[in-house]
Amino acid sequence: MRSIGEMARDGGLSVSALRFYDRAGVLVPAWVDPVSGYRWYEPGQLEEARLLARLRRAGMPLADIRLVLAGWAGADTDLVRSLLEAHLRRLELGLSDARSQFSTLRALLDHRENPMTSLHTAATATRLSVAAPELAAALDTVRFAAGSDPELPMLSGILFDIEGEELRLVATDRYRMAVARARATGHGGPRTQVVVPLPLADAMRALLTGEEPVQLAVDGDRVSLETGDRQTSGQSLGHEFPDYRRLADLPAGRRVHVETAAFRMALETGPVRTGETREQDGEPHDLSLLRVTENESVIVCDDGDDDQNNVAVNREFLLHALTAGARDELILELGAPTAPLAIRRPDDEHAFSLLMPVRLEN
Incomplete structure (x- = not known):
């Protein structure tokens, strides 16, 4: 018998996924300890777990996965093969349609600059003063919503949106978005936006331990934060950030x-x-x-x-x-x-x- 941790390690599924598939009746453990509720799996279920992991990575709906696993357990190879081929056809049709739509979108983008996603980086240095507690609170408010998808690098940072006497911080991973603000002084220029990568944002947060104002500077693609005799700086992400104001409307x-x-x-x-x-x-x-x-x-x-x-x-x-x-x-x-x-x-x-x-x- 395999414990749920061993099953997760060997089957390519997380522990939380195994719990979910148990509740969904897709991959039910062979025995559950009535006292502790701990799940145990038979050796033969490892193959089902690996199959389930592959099917989910291939994007197969849960309802079809149930049928595949049932056919697999019953050695009904015709059923399994037909379900796999049907899902592959759906994927191919979806990919063909997506390519057509993206081709149209690229043509539109070639002929029109979209102001909703335009990221303006100051041509000259932008400097402002922000209260350390306010900036720390703003970072804490938005940090959890930042993305980590390598295919969407523009979301793997925090947007610093400087406009007038206000600094807004925004993070999103497409499924959640967080917005916060801090009062700023000393900035009299045009609106400036810069995407600060998460490691630099975390380094900034580590400096914000006092009550005194800190100095934030944006100079081209360089962003720096100075507090007392300590400073951290780094390069901003050279990507456009979504128009969060439109998303929040x-x-x-x-x-x-x-x-x-x-x-x-x-x-x-x-x-x-x-x-x-x-x-x-x-x-x-x-x-x-x-x-x-x-x-x-x-x-x-x-x-x-x-x-x-x-x-x-x-x-x-x-x-x-x-x-x-x-x-x-x-x-x-x-x-x-x-x-x-x-x-x-x-x-x-x-x-x-x-x-x-x-x-x-x-």
Whole structure:
């Protein structure tokens, strides 16, 4: 028998993925300890785990994976082969259509500069003063939402948007976005935007331990932060950042004040949606279903609750956003099930997080 850790190591699936596939009834352990709840797998299940990992990397829907595994276990090679060939055809058709659409988009981009994603780096040096506690709080608010996809290098940093007497920090990985601000002085020039890579942003945060103002400078593609006799500097990312103002321009939803600690406890101990996959990074995660009740409170719904107003979100992402909010009380803004969930601060609505909802499989 293999423990869940050994199964994860040898089968190419994470422990959280194995737990998810158990709840979804796709790869159920041979035995579960009734006292500890620990999962154990038979040796023959290793082959199924490796097959499952390959199918998920190939993007096969969960419903089809169930059929493939059933056919595999029953030695029904005709069924397995037909399912694999059908999925390959769907991928090829999707790729052909995507190439056609991207070809059209490239032609449009060749003839038109898109001002919504234009990143302006100052031709001359930009210098400003920022209160260290405010900049530290802003970095803490947005850091969790930064991307790590090597195919999208422009999202692997934090946008520093300098305009007038305000510095805005923004991070996004496409599935969540966080925005914060800090007051700035000494900048009288045009709006300046620069994408600071995460290692440099983390180095900046390490310097922000005092109460005195710090000096931020942008000189071409160089960004530096100076506090007292300490300084850190580095090269900015030479990529355009999405227009976060447009992304944050959302229809108003229902706003509900929540006590952060109590809501966190409800998420951590409450029910999760099983039998679903999250398509956001190819790795399954627990989903929480949220709904605003008639008495204006937010509840975590049961798995079988199919109310059309439920909003499904990645539970881990939501817990991160609550931590980044850094307030005893926060405001949750829920719109349609397809609209992003907003997490706002009661005392500063310019600092907020957005989480993209997860489409549920029917």
